[in-house]
Amino acid sequence: MTSKIDKVVLITGASSGIGEATTRELAAAGARLFIGARRGTRLEALADELGENVAWRELDVTDGSAFDAFAGAAKERFGRIDALVNNAGVMPLSMLAALKRDEWKRMIDVNIHGVLNGIAAVLPDFIAQKNGHVINIASIAARIVMPSSSVYSATKHAVRAITEGLRQEHDMIRTTLISPGPTATELGHDVTDPDIAAMLKVSIPQGMSPDAIARAIRYALEQPDSVDVNELVVRPTASAM
Incomplete structure (x- = not known):
């Protein structure tokens, strides 16, 4: 029998993919959820479906005040916050020689500043309530670099470092880094290089269901306060990456 999660959890990037799957998984486990993304109509429909x-609330994670x-x-x-799932991210892969500076900046803003903004928004309360x-969603790109992934991998390496730093600085706050392998989500839909986009159209649909990552998040949340699941790498069984 699975346990009930009696917690208030914030989830970013909840309008699709891993964020939506996590919302469904945790709602089924009894958690109270506050979900955010830029696409409010999708959030509203999901909240209406899952109940009170x-x-x-619409959210741009790059805006600290927001x-x-x-x-x-x-x-x-809900009266309090017990956990944050920093899930929002972008992945417009490209070769460095393409000089896609706007895309580099967007990845840094969403993937790094977005995570830091989330931590900043909850950390004072977490410290006060001890x-x-x-939970930060990274990627196997937090461990490897491939052609076209230089900047994306750099942002995910940064998320890994930030998560570990937070763990070391606060011994009463739990931290979890979850690094998915190829997963069937919208991630990469904004790739502008046609060759890379074509490659992703083949590889991403063959990836894991987002439900697999949602279950990993649930597993980390279900542990008692004395147990800190620091890092999970979740890959498709047949993945070579």
């Missing part, structure tokens, strides 16, 4: 324990307001609205609705859990 799921609330939503993230603070997001966390504040969650506290107003308890809390930050």
Whole structure:
């Protein structure tokens, strides 16, 4: 029998993919969820479907003030915050020689600043209540670099370092880094290089279901406060990466 998760959890990037799957998984486990993403209509439909324990607010994770307001609205609705799932991310892969500076900046803003904004929005409360859990969704790119992934991998290496730093700085706050392998989500839909886009159209649909990552998140959350699942790497069985 699976346990009930009696926690208030914030989830970013919840309008599709891993974020949506995690919302469904944790809602089924009894958690109270406050979900965010830029596409409010999708969030609203998901919250309406799942019931009163799921609330939503549009969120651009690159805006620190907006993230603070997001966390504040969650506290107003549910009274406290127990965990944050920093899931929002972008992956416009390209070769460095393509000089796609705008895409580099976007990845840094969403994938690094977005994670830091989330931590900043919840950390004072977590310190005050001497308890809390930050779950950061990275990628196998946090461990490897491939042609076209230089900047994306750099952002995910940064998320891994930030997560470990947070763990070392606060011994009453749990931290979890989850690094998915290829997963069938919208990630990479904004790739502008036609050759790389064509490759992803073949590889991404063959990846894991986002439900696999949602279950990993649930596993980390279900552990007692004295147990900190620091890192999980989740790959398709047949993946060579």
